[in-house]
Amino acid sequence: xxxxxxxxxxxxxxxxxxxxxxxxxxxxxxxxxxxxxxxxxxxxxxxxxxxxxxxxxxxxxxxxxxxxxxxxxxxxxxxxxxxxxxxxxxxxx
Numbered sequence: 001x002x003x004x005x006x007x008x009x010x011x012x013x014x015x016x017x018x019x020x021x022x023x024x025x026x027x028x029x030x031x032x033x034x035x036x037x038x039x040x041x042x043x044x045x046x047x048x049x050x051x052x053x054x055x056x057x058x059x060x061x062x063x064x065x066x067x068x069x070x071x072x073x074x075x076x077x078x079x080x081x082x083x084x085x086x087x088x089x090x091x092x093x
Contacts, residue, residue, distance in 0.1 A: 025050055029050045029064040030063075032047060034069050043069070047064055
């Protein structure tokens with residue numbers, strides 16, 4: 001039984017993200033901005049990768065992506081169907 005407990009503890013320490021890392025990752029998701037020359041697909045993939053490191057609701061990732069899009073694209077998205085665009089981005093995974 002001792003070996004099982006040691007294995008379980010080592011596994012959890014290795015695979016569970018410490019709580020402070022959740023905050024750091026969440027901050028990164030919302031502070032990451034689309035770079036000049038970066039495609040929307042690449043930017044969304046980067047945001048999804050950051051979100052994958054912690055458990056974030058899809059809606060929050062959408063807000064973070066909208067927050068980081070360059071202004072011209074953000075305006076286009078807000079004027080058009082956000083849900084339709086978001087669903088197409090999510091299919092890129």
